Amino acid sequence: MTPIPETMTAIGIAAPGGPEVLRPETRPVPRPGPGQILVALAAASVNRPDVLQRQGGYNPPPGASDIPGLEIAGTVVARGEGAERFALGEQVCGLVAGGGYAQYAVVHESNALPAPHGLSLIEAGAIPETFFTVWTNIFQRGRLEAGESFLVHGGSSGIGTTAIQLAKAFGATVLATAGSADKCEACRALGADHAINYRSEDFVAVAKAATEGRGVNLILDMVGGDYIDRNYEAAADQGRIVQIAFLNGPKATANFSRLMLKRLTHTGSTLRPRTVAEKAVIAAELQEKVWPLLEAGRCKPLIHATFPLAQAAEAHRLMESSAHIGKIVLTV
Numbered sequence: 001m002t003p004i005p006e007t008m009t010a011i012g013i014a015a016p017g018g019p020e021v022l023r024p025e026t027r028p029v030p031r032p033g034p035g036q037i038l039v040a041l042a043a044a045s046v047n048r049p050d051v052l053q054r055q056g057g058y059n060p061p062p063g064a065s066d067i068p069g070l071e072i073a074g075t076v077v078a079r080g081e082g083a084e085r086f087a088l089g090e091q092v093c094g095l096v097a098g099g100g101y102a103q104y105a106v107v108h109e110s111n112a113l114p115a116p117h118g119l120s121l122i123e124a125g126a127i128p129e130t131f132f133t134v135w136t137n138i139f140q141r142g143r144l145e146a147g148e149s150f151l152v153h154g155g156s157s158g159i160g161t162t163a164i165q166l167a168k169a170f171g172a173t174v175l176a177t178a179g180s181a182d183k184c185e186a187c188r189a190l191g192a193d194h195a196i197n198y199r200s201e202d203f204v205a206v207a208k209a210a211t212e213g214r215g216v217n218l219i220l221d222m223v224g225g226d227y228i229d230r231n232y233e234a235a236a237d238q239g240r241i242v243q244i245a246f247l248n249g250p251k252a253t254a255n256f257s258r259l260m261l262k263r264l265t266h267t268g269s270t271l272r273p274r275t276v277a278e279k280a281v282i283a284a285e286l287q288e289k290v291w292p293l294l295e296a297g298r299c300k301p302l303i304h305a306t307f308p309l310a311q312a313a314e315a316h317r318l319m320e321s322s323a324h325i326g327k328i329v330l331t332v
């Protein structure tokens, strides 16, 4: 195995600001602590929270690297004390609380998973952040069951493209909103039963029409703002709404009587600050329930574009344009 160097190239955030503040820097190669593995990266994906971090609005949790990047894939090159789950040389993907935009990253072995057979390391690097987020919010918090109806806003996002595939694979009727005809077509191609162009259609009306007036059982929302009131309207009796972001703002005026009269549950969560142990529970459920689907080709991350690590700024520009459908990946 190639010796591990003392230093590596990583992408730092020079100061809060636009994509141009993302710059290649020389940093020490991190050393794996107890239970951690050191991974020589092949890929690290870009996620919208990285954009927020770059802008100064989403600081890493205590103890996490200040280097952006929440998901990685590559080869195990060193193991910390007690880390025995993966062998040296094994290909893995993993969820990190920071440090992904780099040549090497450490991840706790319980927050890593074997790279799925049949997928490239670029595809594997586009899995953890979105699949962990979708799994915990749709199935753990949202309690989605086969036969129920599910609406995801931002259907063409990294999160949305994953949510459509998993909800469909687990037997739900899937509705997705997106901002163009092309994005709606992509949602349908991934398995959405109804794709709603929110610029020309009212998602509440479509949700009602698609469910014979009952409304949808579960909504995964990243938009917030005026969608909060409209989600209450689109939800079925005893519906659940899970909030994962507020692209249109966290403040809203809503008719809360619907919450009461329909016995709705409105909840939300973030993934990054959760403990290693909490993330390990999600990883174990993914390995049991979702890895077989990935390895059978029944779902896969949709890769929109790849950029070399040094062009992370370009990758952020693309994400902020919202022209992409699916994931944007940095190759190392």
Ligand SMILES: NC(=O)c1ccc[n+]([C@@H]2O[C@H](COP(=O)([O-])OP(=O)(O)OC[C@H]3O[C@@H](n4cnc5c(N)ncnc54)[C@H](OP(=O)(O)O)[C@@H]3O)[C@@H](O)[C@H]2O)c1
Binding pocket: 046, 047, 048, 049, 129, 133, 154, 155, 156, 157, 158, 159, 160, 177, 178, 179, 180, 183, 222, 223, 243, 244, 245, 246, 247, 248, 269, 270, 271, 272, 319, 322, 323, 324, 326
């Ligand atoms: N809570 C958590 O644990 C967690 C974890 C990961 C990600 N997230 C959040 O989930 C969301 C999706 O993440 P991602 O990485 O999949 O992002 P992404 O691929 O960049 O997708 C965001 C999409 O949202 C749509 N959108 C709707 N309203 C928008 C607005 N006001 N501004 C910009 N885009 C808007 C855009 O498509 P249209 O053309 O359809 O508008 C855009 O493509 C982000 O908000 C992210 O912060 C939350």
